[in-house]
Amino acid sequence: MERRTFIQGAGIAGILAAGTAPAIVHAQQQIRWRLASSFPKSLDTVYGAGEAFARFVSEATGGKFQISTHAGGELVPAFGVVDAVQQGTVECAHTAPYYFFGKDETFALDCAVPFGMTSRAMSAWMYEGNGLKLLREFYAKYNIVNFPMGNTGAQMGGWYRKEIKSVKDLDGLKFRVGGFGGRVLARLGVVPQNIAAGEIYQALEKGTIDAAEWIGPHDDLRLGLQKVAKNYYFPAWWEGSTQFSLYIGDKQWNGLSKEYQAIVTHAAAAAHVGCQARYDALNPGALKQLIAEGAKLSRFPRDVMDAAFTASREVYAELNDKNPEWKKIFPDYSRFMAEQVQWEAVAEGNYSQYMSAQKL
Numbered sequence: 001m002e003r004r005t006f007i008q009g010a011g012i013a014g015i016l017a018a019g020t021a022p023a024i025v026h027a028q029q030q031i032r033w034r035l036a037s038s039f040p041k042s043l044d045t046v047y048g049a050g051e052a053f054a055r056f057v058s059e060a061t062g063g064k065f066q067i068s069t070h071a072g073g074e075l076v077p078a079f080g081v082v083d084a085v086q087q088g089t090v091e092c093a094h095t096a097p098y099y100f101f102g103k104d105e106t107f108a109l110d111c112a113v114p115f116g117m118t119s120r121a122m123s124a125w126m127y128e129g130n131g132l133k134l135l136r137e138f139y140a141k142y143n144i145v146n147f148p149m150g151n152t153g154a155q156m157g158g159w160y161r162k163e164i165k166s167v168k169d170l171d172g173l174k175f176r177v178g179g180f181g182g183r184v185l186a187r188l189g190v191v192p193q194n195i196a197a198g199e200i201y202q203a204l205e206k207g208t209i210d211a212a213e214w215i216g217p218h219d220d221l222r223l224g225l226q227k228v229a230k231n232y233y234f235p236a237w238w239e240g241s242t243q244f245s246l247y248i249g250d251k252q253w254n255g256l257s258k259e260y261q262a263i264v265t266h267a268a269a270a271a272h273v274g275c276q277a278r279y280d281a282l283n284p285g286a287l288k289q290l291i292a293e294g295a296k297l298s299r300f301p302r303d304v305m306d307a308a309f310t311a312s313r314e315v316y317a318e319l320n321d322k323n324p325e326w327k328k329i330f331p332d333y334s335r336f337m338a339e340q341v342q343w344e345a346v347a348e349g350n351y352s353q354y355m356s357a358q359k360l
Contacts, residue, residue, distance in 0.1 A: 029064070031064065031256075033065075033091035033092055033252070034068050034070060034075060034090045034091055034092075035050050035054060035067050035090070035091070035092045036070050036072075036075045036084055036085075036090045036093045037050045037071055037072055037078075037095070038079065038094065038095035038099060039078070039094070039197060040072055040198045042198070042222055042223075043197060043222060043223075044222070045275065045278045045279055045282065046150060046219070047069075047071065048278070049149055049150040049244060049271045049272075050271075052274055052275075053267050053268055053270075054067035054068070056263075056266075056267035056270050056271065057264060060263045060266075061260070061263060067091075067092070073198075075090055078196045079100075079194075081093035081247065082095075082142060085143075085144055085247045085248070086144060086249070091249055092247060094149060094247075095245060095247065096112075096178065096242060097110040097146075097243075097245050098111040098112055098178060098180050101179055101180045104325055105180065105323055106326045106329060108179055108180040109329050109330065109333055110245055111245070112238065112242040113238075113316075114180065114184045114237055114238040114309075114312040115238075115308075116241070116333075117240060117241060117336075118241050118340070118344065119152070119153045119154075120344075121336070121340035121341075121344070122148075122241050123151070123243075124336075125333065125337075126148050127148075129336050130332050130336075131332075131336075134328065134332060135329070138329065143250045144247045144248065145248045145249075145250055146246065146247055147245065147246040147269075148244075148245060148246075149244050149246040150243070150271060150272055150275030150276065151242065152216060152239070152241060152276065152279055153241055153279055153280060154235055154236070154239070154240050155235070155236035155239040156215070156216045156220065156232065156233070156234050156236055157213060157232075157234050157235055157237070157300055158177070158211055158212055158232075158233060158236070159220070159226070159228070159229035159232055160173075160210065160229055160233060161204075161210050161231070162210070162231065164231070164300065164304065166301055167303045167304045170185070170189050170190050171188075171189035171190075172189060173189070173191065173211060174191045174193060174209045174210045174211070175190050175191065175209065175210065176192075176195045176200055176204070176212035177190075177193070177194075177213055177238065178194065178213070178239075179238075181238025183315055184308060185238070187311040188304075188307055188308060188311060193208075195212075197219075197223065201223055201227075201228065204225065204228045205227075212229070215242070216279065217282075217283045217286035217289075217290055218279060218283050218286040220232075221286045226290050227293075230294055230295060231298060232290065232296060232298070233299070234299060234300070235299075235300070237300070237305060237309070238308075246268050248264070
């Protein structure tokens, strides 16, 4: 992408209004940042969102603002990026916020919660609703400025050694599941395991866990999970979509010029759109390949879905009573989601249902 093309496409009117883009870029300072990712390089789509962001920033500044990207564990542990940004060890990070629900459950509202928003609803809440404003207020206590930067869309429900025929089959199941979903699953008898992506295959192969989920067909194929478990369930009701985030230390953010802040903002938005576009483009072919290699595709039984939905409501009610940060944001999240669910059912839901019944 040409630098001028990116600047114009991103809509950075302030730069262009002040003069020609190259002249403004020339006046800016040289900056070098490091981005710590929570993901391995092998997961090209989600890790690639961080690389795309860094590339967009470099192109828009004529190479004056360089951001090096580093896989999970290279600079800091995959689950250590919040502390690293908060303490200034790195300037920025790319992660799935629900990894940090142990610090505060509110982190998950910036990512995914069971029976939460679809990706389009989430983007609408963040950019046109109160989402970004409310979460910026939450992150301020961690010295972090956040930006949406990628989404998976609705995920798959994972790989299981044994079939799940009813909710009873979840009892005692050792299941690698990310983020907040594990808390709800625990109420159904599951033993949740929070394992980084690069360690899932070995844990499932050795029997350390009985089942595992990651994102969906493209990433699952790259991880090779179909080789160690054949039962592939859908949907991941705990991740109707999963939003990734860019974290920037507030001191680093405030130290940028207004022009550079604009470039970073629009580069993150471009990476956000590109990440899901790539998942949507790659998942269909990957799913076909997984099935060809023996994956048994199955829908979760209705009693599993119903039990999980009930358990999720119980968890949220408890959090409203004990977590003031959650209580500040979740009601707004819920109201926005309820309206989106109704709208999605009217138009795209019916359209998709009809189209899926056709022999295309």
